[in-house]
Amino acid sequence: MPKSSMPKSSMSKSSPQVALHYADYLKLAAVLSAQAPESTRHGRPAHDEMLFIIVHQTYELWFKQILHELDRIQIDFGGEVVEDEYLGRIVHGLERINEILKLLIQQLEVLETMTPLDFLDFRDFLFPASGFQSGQFRLIEIRLGLARGMRSQYAGKPFEDTLTEADRSRIATAERAPKLIDQLDRWLSRTPFVHRPDYDFSLEYRKAVKQMLEDDAARVRANATMRPQQREAEAERIEASLEEFQAIFAPASGPSPWQMSRAAVQAALFIIVYRDRPVLQLPFRLLAALMNVDELLTLWRYRHALMVQRMIGVKIGTGGSAGHDYLRDTAAKHRIFSDLFRLSTYLIPRSRLPKLPRELEDAMGYRYAARPSA
Ligand code: HEM
Numbered sequence: 001m002p003k004s005s006m007p008k009s010s011m012s013k014s015s016p017q018v019a020l021h022y023a024d025y026l027k028l029a030a031v032l033s034a035q036a037p038e039s040t041r042h043g044r045p046a047h048d049e050m051l052f053i054i055v056h057q058t059y060e061l062w063f064k065q066i067l068h069e070l071d072r073i074q075i076d077f078g079g080e081v082v083e084d085e086y087l088g089r090i091v092h093g094l095e096r097i098n099e100i101l102k103l104l105i106q107q108l109e110v111l112e113t114m115t116p117l118d119f120l121d122f123r124d125f126l127f128p129a130s131g132f133q134s135g136q137f138r139l140i141e142i143r144l145g146l147a148r149g150m151r152s153q154y155a156g157k158p159f160e161d162t163l164t165e166a167d168r169s170r171i172a173t174a175e176r177a178p179k180l181i182d183q184l185d186r187w188l189s190r191t192p193f194v195h196r197p198d199y200d201f202s203l204e205y206r207k208a209v210k211q212m213l214e215d216d217a218a219r220v221r222a223n224a225t226m227r228p229q230q231r232e233a234e235a236e237r238i239e240a241s242l243e244e245f246q247a248i249f250a251p252a253s254g255p256s257p258w259q260m261s262r263a264a265v266q267a268a269l270f271i272i273v274y275r276d277r278p279v280l281q282l283p284f285r286l287l288a289a290l291m292n293v294d295e296l297l298t299l300w301r302y303r304h305a306l307m308v309q310r311m312i313g314v315k316i317g318t319g320g321s322a323g324h325d326y327l328r329d330t331a332a333k334h335r336i337f338s339d340l341f342r343l344s345t346y347l348i349p350r351s352r353l354p355k356l357p358r359e360l361e362d363a364m365g366y367r368y369a370a371r372p373s374a
Contacts, residue, residue: 130319
């Protein structure tokens with residue numbers, strides 16, 4: 001609509017007189033003047049330091065975007081009830097985060113065009129600064145659900161000792177707020193269909209697993225190509241694995257091998273095995289997206305650790321850690337949604353899944369059969 005024909009009330013007094021310019025909108029003057037190589041400041045300019053700075057700054061911008069996505073995901077996911085229309089955009093937000101993480105892994109290749117010798121031209125000017133001090137990276141880990149007790153030790157100090165005051169305060173706020181994994185736990189625990197008066201998933205699944213393992217053991221015992229002792233040992237091993245399966249359903253009193261509640265773990269299993277039912281397709285995509293977040297973050301950690309080994313060998317990091325060894329350790333231990341991965345141990349073939357009652361099938365389907373008139 002041309003300005004002259006706009007109703008007066010819709011023309012704000014603060015409307016800009018000049019057209020918005022690309023450079024102003026993106027604050028390019030600030031962004032493009034924010035690269036200050038230390039090597040130049042020390043009078044020994046190193047060509048590759050510009051690349052080093054720009055790659056790190058780009059990471060921080062993408063971290064900001066990931067946190068922005070998490071803001072909405074956590075608001076949508078944090079209510080007493082997760083509205084149907086929110087579930088799709090939660091999955092969409094997680095999938096966007098995953099695309100960004102893929103880019104972050106790939107970006108290391110650009111940085112690796114800098115050789116270890118090029119890095120040495122300016123590395124000494126960086127002490128004691130380190131990616132370890134990235135407050136945004138810590139926020140992502142914490143908001144997803146990486147608890148303090150799960151962290152690898154870094155130079156014997158709590159990780160926030162190296163952060164700025166402002167970052168420490170943001171971390172403290174994030175630590176008090178709900179984590180994505182807790183929100184997932186609460187949402188999964190509320191999953192309908194898992195326990196009903198006419199159908200108890202945990203009971204039926206246990207029966208199906210028991211039957212499957214008994215059949216397997218019987219098949220082994222009937223296998224004439226094996227020696228009797230070998231047959232018996234193998235059959236006993238199969239029967240013993242039933243114990244492991246019980247871990248998912250065992251009463252809540254003993255120490256739990258799971259990070260999430262058993263109700264949540266059982267619901268996740270239900271969603272995974274019956275994922276083809278229409279109402280479970282989006283919940284399944286949500287679980288898959290969370291596993292991808294975990295996997296891609298882990299891939300980044302391994303990839304970064306490898307790059308560090310290539311750049312500095314076994315030297316300690318500029319932040320003072322054991323360098324590559326510390327980073328490899330975090331890649332193995334700093335997993336957030338590992339419960340979802342462990343569930344694969346408890347899967348049985350589709351042909352063995354307990355049959356769902358007709359009423360439950362209908363409740364989970366989109367097939368609206370015309371009801372016969374009364
Ligand atoms: C030449 C390139 C790089 C080297 C040699 C390097 C080296 C290291 C080392 C040795 C550590 C362990 C802490 C320490 O003692 O400093 C570390 C941690 C870290 N670096 Fe890098 N890094 C490089 C590039 C990057 C880039 C591009 C990013 C992107 C933001 C990054 C982000 C991080 C983060 C987030 C940590 C903390 C990891 C954790 O504690 O789990 N690094 N880096």
